[in-house]
Amino acid sequence: MRHIISLLMENEAGALSRVAGLFSARGYNIESLTVAPTEDPSLSRMTIVTRGSDVVIEQITKQLNKLVDIVKLADITEGKHIERELMLIKVRVADKELRAELKRLTDIFGGRIVDVSESTYIVELTGSGDKHDAFIAAIDPAAIIETVRSGSTGIARGEKSLQIN
Amino acid sequence: MQLSGAEIIVQFLKDEGVEYVFGYPGGSVLHIYDALFQQEAVRHILVRHEQGATHAADGYARSTGKPGVVMVTSGPGATNAITGIATAYMDSIPMVVITGQVPTAYIGSDAFQEVDAVGISRPCVKHNFLVKDVKDLAMTLKKAFYIATTGRPGPVVVDVPKNVTDPKIKIPYDYPATVSMRSYNPTVKGHPGQIKRAVDLLLGAKRPMIYSGGGVILSGAHAELTQMTRELGYPITNTLMGLGAYPATDKQFIGMLGMHGTYEANMAMHDCDVLFAVGARFDDRVTGDTKLFCPHAKIIHIDIDPASISKTVRVDLPIVGDVKHVLDDMYKEIKASKRKPDAAALQAWWKQIGEWQSKDCLRFDRNSPLIKPQGVIEKLYEVTGGDAYVTSDVGQHQMWAAQFYKFDKPLRWINSGGLGTMGFGLPAALGVQLAHPDATVACVTGEASIQMCIQELSTAMQYNLPVKIVNLNNRYMGMVRQWQEFFYESRYSQSYVEALPDFVKLAESYGHVGMRIDKPGDVEAALKEAFALKDRLVFMDFITDQKENVYPMIAAGKAHNQMHLPSERELA
Ligand SMILES: Cc1cc2nc3c(=O)[nH]c(=O)nc-3n(C[C@H](O)[C@H](O)[C@H](O)COP(=O)(O)OP(=O)(O)OC[C@H]3O[C@@H](n4cnc5c(N)ncnc54)[C@H](O)[C@@H]3O)c2cc1C
Ligand SMILES: Cc1ncc(C[n+]2csc(CCOP(=O)(O)OP(=O)(O)O)c2C)c(N)n1
Numbered sequence: 001m002r003h004i005i006s007l008l009m010e011n012e013a014g015a016l017s018r019v020a021g022l023f024s025a026r027g028y029n030i031e032s033l034t035v036a037p038t039e040d041p042s043l044s045r046m047t048i049v050t051r052g053s054d055v056v057i058e059q060i061t062k063q064l065n066k067l068v069d070i071v072k073l074a075d076i077t078e079g080k081h082i083e084r085e086l087m088l089i090k091v092r093v094a095d096k097e098l099r100a101e102l103k104r105l106t107d108i109f110g111g112r113i114v115d116v117s118e119s120t121y122i123v124e125l126t127g128s129g130d131k132h133d134a135f136i137a138a139i140d141p142a143a144i145i146e147t148v149r150s151g152s153t154g155i156a157r158g159e160k161s162l163q164i165n
Numbered sequence: 166m167q168l169s170g171a172e173i174i175v176q177f178l179k180d181e182g183v184e185y186v187f188g189y190p191g192g193s194v195l196h197i198y199d200a201l202f203q204q205e206a207v208r209h210i211l212v213r214h215e216q217g218a219t220h221a222a223d224g225y226a227r228s229t230g231k232p233g234v235v236m237v238t239s240g241p242g243a244t245n246a247i248t249g250i251a252t253a254y255m256d257s258i259p260m261v262v263i264t265g266q267v268p269t270a271y272i273g274s275d276a277f278q279e280v281d282a283v284g285i286s287r288p289c290v291k292h293n294f295l296v297k298d299v300k301d302l303a304m305t306l307k308k309a310f311y312i313a314t315t316g317r318p319g320p321v322v323v324d325v326p327k328n329v330t331d332p333k334i335k336i337p338y339d340y341p342a343t344v345s346m347r348s349y350n351p352t353v354k355g356h357p358g359q360i361k362r363a364v365d366l367l368l369g370a371k372r373p374m375i376y377s378g379g380g381v382i383l384s385g386a387h388a389e390l391t392q393m394t395r396e397l398g399y400p401i402t403n404t405l406m407g408l409g410a411y412p413a414t415d416k417q418f419i420g421m422l423g424m425h426g427t428y429e430a431n432m433a434m435h436d437c438d439v440l441f442a443v444g445a446r447f448d449d450r451v452t453g454d455t456k457l458f459c460p461h462a463k464i465i466h467i468d469i470d471p472a473s474i475s476k477t478v479r480v481d482l483p484i485v486g487d488v489k490h491v492l493d494d495m496y497k498e499i500k501a502s503k504r505k506p507d508a509a510a511l512q513a514w515w516k517q518i519g520e521w522q523s524k525d526c527l528r529f530d531r532n533s534p535l536i537k538p539q540g541v542i543e544k545l546y547e548v549t550g551g552d553a554y555v556t557s558d559v560g561q562h563q564m565w566a567a568q569f570y571k572f573d574k575p576l577r578w579i580n581s582g583g584l585g586t587m588g589f590g591l592p593a594a595l596g597v598q599l600a601h602p603d604a605t606v607a608c609v610t611g612e613a614s615i616q617m618c619i620q621e622l623s624t625a626m627q628y629n630l631p632v633k634i635v636n637l638n639n640r641y642m643g644m645v646r647q648w649q650e651f652f653y654e655s656r657y658s659q660s661y662v663e664a665l666p667d668f669v670k671l672a673e674s675y676g677h678v679g680m681r682i683d684k685p686g687d688v689e690a691a692l693k694e695a696f697a698l699k700d701r702l703v704f705m706d707f708i709t710d711q712k713e714n715v716y717p718m719i720a721a722g723k724a725h726n727q728m729h730l731p732s733e734r735e736l737a
């Protein structure tokens with residue numbers, strides 16, 4: 001099963017490598033990992049997307065919790081949550097027709113064209129990974145010059161939150 | 166107090182109550198060594214190899230329950246210490262290792278004797294720190310000791326760049342008496358509901374089994390474990406790391422379990438209906454095939470580390486907390502309960518266990534013209550009155566020491582279980598002897614293991630540490646040879662050690678006493694003579710039966726009821 005684990009950790013040098021090292025040393029999968037400071041600069045928020053059986057996921061959360069730098073952790077896939085990923089994709093649009101088609105597709109997917117050159121467009125999309133996959137599938141692979149995806153971040157819906165108190 | 170970084174380290178160690186630092190100097194720790202030189206409260210023990218420093222500190226820690234402290238220089242000093250740090254990590258031993266580092270301005274430039282000590286040690290420490298500012302030094306050291314000694318203990322590395330210890334830069338110092346960390350709060354008390362349920366399950370058992378491990382020793386909970394086990398009247402087994410947590414000479418103790426555990430302990434594991442795991446971590450040497458592990462049992466597990474629970478074997482009733490607290494609460498609950506253990510069921514269970522015990526699974530040929538290693542340990546037990554601190558290396562000799570020396574007290578059996586580090590025994594014995602100057606300390610070793618840290622014989626001389634080395638010299642890496650005999654049709658690939666030194670002369674050249682014993686009839690007298698030499702290190706080189714095997718044995722990945730016992734041929 002796919003799980004999204006959110007964690008708050010001390011914004012210390014080396015904290016990220018402890019998490020990454022844990023995953024490689026214990027043979028856990030990382031689908032994606034994102035990290036950035038929070039409104040409290042002493043804390044970073046990390047989102048890890050991983051896959052594994054229930055037993056493996058249980059070990060992953062326990063082992064993460066055991067890291068001294070980690071303050072709090074939640075598996076947000078256990079409840080209702082919002083997941084978002086940013087994708088930037090650079091596409092070759094040689095002629096008018098292709099340009100119009102890409103513009104249409106971008107609108108359908110709720111994206112934006114954020115850069116235009118003579119022969120290329122850059123499209124910005126936010127949403128779930130599935131949506132991005134669908135977008136990629138909808139365009140000619142030969143036209144794709146570059147894609148960059150941020151990896152997923154997520155947050156629980158409603159009153160639930162990951163906070164230190 | 167205005168102190169330099171170097172002086173802060175030394176003053177801090179003193180304030181923290183550290184008696185000994187085990188170490189080896191070098192460029193990046195010279196300021197600290199200069200500060201050490203100018204005081205007497207903290208004693209530095211100069212080893213001969215940094216691995217020796219870590220094992221000696223480890224032995225000190227295992228035999229006292231206090232953290233071991235190590236100091237090494239950057240680069241090769243730090244890398245040499247890694248094996249000992251990993252050894253402590255695997256067995257959850259509290260240790261603080263201060264490594265020198267190149268000056269902060271040089272970090273990352275491949276400077277002379279630079280290694281990324283924090284990076285290299287990360288997978289085998291509980292936590293580590295790089296101190297970049299002298300202002301953070303005292304608090305970081307405090308955190309290091311706090312983390313190393315609380316919760317599930319473990320080694321902590323503090324990497325200190327040379328400029329942070331600069332004698333010219335002085336700052337105010339106050340001993341940080343307390344520390345709190347929002348990200349680190351180990352659970353101590355067990356959940357009351359879980360404790361009630363556990364007691365219920367335990368009292369309802371028909372074929373109960375108590376399986377206790379190193380966590381009981383680390384927690385100092387041997388008295389609580391003993392009290393509760395006696396109250397219940399249930400059989401108890403210990404892991405290799407748990408020996409001494411329950412008195413081995415007590416009738417409820419049915420021996421060690423696992424790969425080289427007793428027949429009765431392993432059979433009882435297989436047939437029990439309630440398993441009570443106390444501070445043990447279901448290691449593969451213990452469980453064998455996890456799918457066939459305790460197939461009939463409901464499992465209760467107390468552990469301070471949630472990650473130990475249901476890691477390799479699913480448990481039915483977990484209790485996260487410190488064994489000492491949890492056992493105390495459980496005992497009160499048992500006393501208060503109207504239920505009593507099922508006497509009739511227990512009687513039948515003990516009868517069954519008695520039948521297994523009658524197999525006499527640890528028997529060996531007592532009439533052999535060769536020295537039997539088991540016999541040496543039996544005599545060692547007798548001669549030392551069962552009251553020695555026994556350290557060991559890794560191999561067959563380790564298993565025989567575990568099987569035949571009956572530990573009645575905790576903190577007495579000092580060995581590398583999780584990492585299985587050859588070379589551990591001698592330096593660990595030095596740490597133990599320093600911690601207990603008047604105690605009898607024996608190091609049970611093999612001719613291969615002892616050579617991995619043999620240089621520490623020199624340290625023993627320098628500090629007059631009269632440990633007694635019991636070398637079970639079978640001229641083989643016996644444990645490797647045994648696997649090759651069983652699983653590789655006796656192809657003894659590289660397990661025969663040629664060109665062994667003359668250990669008697671070797672010991673003598675370091676200034677110690679050496680003895681060579683090659684007749685079974687001489688074993689007891691030699692031990693008596695050696696242990697009578699109270700103030701000398703004695704190296705006893707016992708020339709033992711080359712082909713003796715450790716029994717019982719469960720092959721890796723097999724179940725508890727699939728044990729090899731010694732054949733009649735081997736007993737003849
Ligand atoms: C050659 C060789 C052969 C071996 N054969 C065997 C064998 O036959 N049988 C055997 O048993 N072992 C054997 N071992 C050792 C084995 O590899 C493991 O080291 C050992 O089984 C682990 O012991 P343990 O489960 O007691 O755990 P330990 O490593 O001692 O771990 C302690 C556990 O207790 C927990 N804990 C720590 N402090 C506390 C506290 N205060 N409160 C609560 N919980 C706490 C920890 O979180 C951990 O889970 C062998 C090793 C070697 C080298
Ligand atoms: C550092 C290290 N290298 C290799 C091993 C693998 N190993 C385990 S036991 C053993 C043989 C030990 O021989 P010896 O010390 O003579 O003990 P014996 O088994 O003969 O009693 C070896 C090589 C190890 N445990 N540690």
Ligand SMILES: [Mg+2]
Pocket residue numbers: 560611612613637638639640641642643
């Ligand atoms: Mg040998």
